[in-house]
Amino acid sequence: MREKLLRVGTIYIPVTNVEFSSQWYINKLGAELSYKDEDKAILNMANQSIFLVRSKESQSANFIDFHGEKRFSLTFEVNGLDALEELHKDFVDNEIRVGDIENRGHSGRNFVFYDLDGNKFDVWSELSPIFKEKYLISK
Template sequence: MNQKLLRIGTTYIPVADVEQASDWYINKLGAELSYKDNDKAILNFANQSIFLVKSLKDQSSNFYDIYGHERFSITFEVNGLTALEAIHKDFKKKEIHVGEIENRGHAGRNFVFYDLDGNKFDVWSELSPTFKEKYQI
């Protein structure tokens, strides 16, 4: 078998209220609504489909590492430190719960942010080389 996985097409994110969560993603992150019913919303942004799935109370996509630190399951990428600083400022202006810009000891800088349901996400200032090449950035 010479086939391989080519890309991640969809990410599923648990939410308490599909209507409220989809509005938040559309208005705060610029997502485009593709489909919505009472149980889920399909959004397109960051070159991916994101399914917001109505879930049981207090569910999130976060997890804890072996040191007890809460971790995110998704890192979004932007093109450079200037872009990272600009989106960080924009998120603050939109009253999104964001962390400070961090130096984690690797290339680039990062910050975290949370959606209405407490799902934690990361933003990194470095685009992957493959993405840059494919989209000629």
């Protein structure tokens, strides 16, 4: 196999109301809208294209792990602990449902947050070294 997967281009997130959810992602997370109709919204956020897709209420991007715990399927990265703490505070101030900042026994710290439909996401304080190098981020 000579070709390799280079990046994740698009993430699909189920939502019950495209209008409300797209406004939430724009206003709360700083996403930029590039397209919207009654069935989907295409947002640009965190160097990704994110599709909010109208789904039934029982749908979620979450899954249940072997131990019965609800898990996220997506982790966002920020550049360091200070950035993580600042983002956590901003999310709390913006009334986003968030968990506590956690030490999970590996480098960095994390916290989880939820969108309007209960989709659970993770934020990690360790920015990928390849991303840092590519975008000339120092620290």
